[in-house]
Amino acid sequence: MHIRIVSDEDEQALTDLRSWLRRDPATRTLAVTPVSGTGPTMNALEALDIVLGHAVDIANFAIAYATWRSTRATGARTGARTLAHGGSANDIGDLTAEQLTELIRALEREAASREADDPDEDLAPS
Template sequence: MRVGLDFEESRDGQEVQDLYRWLRMDADLRRSAEIGLVSRPDAEAMGTLEIIELVIAQGIAALNLAVAYAAWRNTRPAAPQVTITYPGGSITVQDGSEETVRRIEAALRRAAAEDGESEDTGGGEDTGGGEAVQGAGEPADGSRAAATDDA
């Protein structure tokens, strides 16, 4: 499953590069996901020209990504919100709380289960906690999502 991480408010791309380096240094995430930088699907858009793309195939990768994001976010109190896109939807997160980790993991596990790539559909329930959930997000591969994540 392809997952994209995007900073819509970033003008110089520094946050993208910073989070990309952080994720690449996370040994657990590197073992369970492919991590790369790709051109934004909407190249004419203002702001950064790249997004972080991960390819994850197992449930543990969803948890590894959520924990790595939270660790990065907790060391940067002024970092902008991050939109995580996946097949069928997206989630925008603003902090690195335990609730955010649960929400990211649950959203990615649900998407993987619906995408047929994961038999492990465990994880917490997506119950709010300050982050905006946006349905019909654009997956990292640039295709338009047909379904929304309204849970």
């Protein structure tokens, strides 16, 4: 499953989160790719693309994210609060690890359901 954590105009929050995920033994093997902006924000860090391979990855990411949020200073609670997947964007800044895990699993089920409804979507001529 592929998710994106958006900067919410706080590049430093994404940098901190990426570093946190790299240091956490449970998440250091996750594929985390920085997404830089184009146009007027060229080279600015705008998002992190994260690939979660299975249920354990989802749970480990959710725990690491919730722990990272709780360690941030009160004034630094902006940025990296939006999880984007498919056409949805969700504010995850105040979710517990359990709530975040359930949200990601629900998004995964929704994506699987869409694929099951239209299995030939990728095969359609362009």
